Amino acid sequence: xxxxxxxxxxxxxxxxxxxxxxxxxxxxxxxxxxxxxxxxxxxxxxxxxxxxxxxxxxxxxxxxxxxxxxxxxxxxxxxxxxxxxxxxxxxxxxxxxxxxxxxxxxxxxxxxxxxxxxxxxxxxxxxxxxxxxxxxxxxxxxxxxxxxxxxxxxxxxxxxxxxxxxxxxxxxxxxxxxxxxxxxxxxxxxxxxxxxxxxxxxxxxxxxxxxxxxxxxxxxxxxxxxxxxxxxxxxxxxxxxxxxxxxxxxxxxxxxxxxxxxxxxxxxxxxxxxxxxxxxxxxxxxxxxxx
Amino acid sequence: xxxxxxxxxxxxxxxxxxxxxxxxxxxxxxxxxxxxxxxxxxxxxxxxxxxxxxxxxxxxxxxxxxxxxxxxxxxxxxxxxxxxxxxxxxxxxxxxxxxxxxxxxxxxxxxxxxxxxxxxxxxxxxxxxxxxxxxxxxxxxxxxxxxxxxxxxxxxxxxxxxxxxxxxxxxxxxxxxxxxxxxxxxxxxxxxxxxxxxxxxxxxxxxxxxxxxxxxxxxxxxxxxxxxxxxxxxxxxxxxxxxxxxxxxxxxxxxxxxxxxxxxxxxxxxxxxxxxxxxxxxxxxxxxxxxxxxxxxxxxxxxxxxxxxxxxxxxxx
Ligand SMILES: Nc1ncnc2c1ncn2[C@@H]1O[C@H](COP(=O)(O)OP(=O)(O)O)[C@@H](O)[C@H]1O
Ligand SMILES: [Mg+2]
Numbered sequence: 001x002x003x004x005x006x007x008x009x010x011x012x013x014x015x016x017x018x019x020x021x022x023x024x025x026x027x028x029x030x031x032x033x034x035x036x037x038x039x040x041x042x043x044x045x046x047x048x049x050x051x052x053x054x055x056x057x058x059x060x061x062x063x064x065x066x067x068x069x070x071x072x073x074x075x076x077x078x079x080x081x082x083x084x085x086x087x088x089x090x091x092x093x094x095x096x097x098x099x100x101x102x103x104x105x106x107x108x109x110x111x112x113x114x115x116x117x118x119x120x121x122x123x124x125x126x127x128x129x130x131x132x133x134x135x136x137x138x139x140x141x142x143x144x145x146x147x148x149x150x151x152x153x154x155x156x157x158x159x160x161x162x163x164x165x166x167x168x169x170x171x172x173x174x175x176x177x178x179x180x181x182x183x184x185x186x187x188x189x190x191x192x193x194x195x196x197x198x199x200x201x202x203x204x205x206x207x208x209x210x211x212x213x214x215x216x217x218x219x220x221x222x223x224x225x226x227x228x229x230x231x232x233x234x235x236x237x238x239x240x241x242x243x244x245x246x247x248x249x250x251x252x253x254x255x256x257x258x259x260x261x262x263x264x265x266x267x268x269x270x271x272x273x274x275x276x277x278x279x280x281x282x283x284x285x286x287x288x289x290x291x
Numbered sequence: 292x293x294x295x296x297x298x299x300x301x302x303x304x305x306x307x308x309x310x311x312x313x314x315x316x317x318x319x320x321x322x323x324x325x326x327x328x329x330x331x332x333x334x335x336x337x338x339x340x341x342x343x344x345x346x347x348x349x350x351x352x353x354x355x356x357x358x359x360x361x362x363x364x365x366x367x368x369x370x371x372x373x374x375x376x377x378x379x380x381x382x383x384x385x386x387x388x389x390x391x392x393x394x395x396x397x398x399x400x401x402x403x404x405x406x407x408x409x410x411x412x413x414x415x416x417x418x419x420x421x422x423x424x425x426x427x428x429x430x431x432x433x434x435x436x437x438x439x440x441x442x443x444x445x446x447x448x449x450x451x452x453x454x455x456x457x458x459x460x461x462x463x464x465x466x467x468x469x470x471x472x473x474x475x476x477x478x479x480x481x482x483x484x485x486x487x488x489x490x491x492x493x494x495x496x497x498x499x500x501x502x503x504x505x506x507x508x509x510x511x512x513x514x515x516x517x518x519x520x521x522x523x524x525x526x527x528x529x530x531x532x533x534x535x536x537x538x539x540x541x542x543x544x545x546x547x548x549x550x551x552x553x554x555x556x557x558x559x560x561x562x563x564x565x566x567x568x569x570x571x572x573x574x575x576x577x578x579x580x581x582x583x584x585x586x587x588x589x590x591x592x593x594x595x596x597x598x599x600x601x602x603x604x605x606x607x608x
Binding site for chain 1: 435
């Protein structure tokens, strides 16, 4: 039987073998250096070649425009509503009534974008192709963030135009796009939706579980904050205003947890910090754990 | 070429790979052979940087894989044929992969053709059979024309046609100067494809040998020869040191020579061969003995260390 001790290679033959391997590779292929730009190009192909992306993004636009239009119609009295109208007297919050549903949908889409490759086990192919793994997180968040931003802007503008048209038709008060703060509020809402989606993406990569990350985001952003605001004593409000949804409430019409909100600028900074923390955690996790 | 230096991987409750050192050379197909759970997949995952070694290193063309500038063009790998997104078409799967190193649609169509998936390239990969999935995995491995190929159980799920196809493909790739490492838990598959054998059991290298040597050294390297010229052939083979017996007229049982060598010798002397049958069961048995010994030995001594590896393997040999 063969003597199984491992053969030690002579240095010269090793160098020759490496050279032979390299020479082959260099001559026969058109492959280029892998960098962040190519990682982004790759993630863009991934995201646009899944039908669920298009369905999900369409759903975000649909709930924004649909619920906004419905709330506007309800508040003018042309549609009988469950209570006395959508969001009270502020026309802008009426037409943005779909925001909560949009945030719910984008949370799910973000978590899917982050964790889907773990459930299909395709993540191995991804990190083999992009071994500098921070690029996987960064390129995914850039691509998902961009697609989400375009979607959210489309949905918010669509809700604004349809909602305002319905309000105007019902002789209710409206605001114009050129009015003070209108654009800022609309951009804020689109930004909030984008931020929560990207936050979900980070958690999806961090937790490696679609169900787990959806549960965490939906609970942390949508379910627990209002509960905490209602149940905890007022002394907690100082802390609660740093939750992602409260930070969003500082510059949008979404509901915060406590009675206090930060200034719009501080709220935006806090929200961005949450997103960066989730993505940073995702980078640390993906870089150190086995794929 | 791939170099493994004292490569080890310990999971929380289990040493999966235990101090492997080996060199996998270009120009030949190296078979990575070992029973299920021997540590083949874990070793391959460490070469690709998917799993972090507990200790030791794995180098591809002299560098860690993660440090290569165009990874997909350095190593093409098929590790998990089911590891694709079922909602994306085969073509789009290859497109996103290729995009990481700037390989585009033209090359994607080329490899789809090579593996015979052109017709179904637009179908969602989730609808693929196991064999089609393996072909997609092979297409992905070939995509950026890498110098090193790592294929984990690529024959799994392929029909006989598929096996023959992959055998021809791998041989051609190796002849083109590539490094080809493929794993299997079946000796019968390796026999067909591999030029060199790396046998692994319980996370340790049990044999690192050319296929020809393994065959020749197998305790019972029996070849059955049917020929009308046995009278001339028998002394000829005996002359080269082989043991030859003749259980009946026109039939020889040869030990100590490979079928290739017997065929060549016969051709050289213009002798007719009607059958030339390597008795493969012996190879399978040799492999089983090699790995079974290792399993028993380590089973009795679960805490033994690297220093015992060689003795362990010698004992097996
Ligand atoms: N992620 C993991 N966690 C714990 N144990 C693992 C893990 N992956 C593999 N193992 C164990 O390591 C051993 C080697 O596995 P593997 O490399 O898959 O073997 P092979 O590919 O040769 O069948 C097996 O006992 C397996 O159960
Ligand atoms: Mg395996």
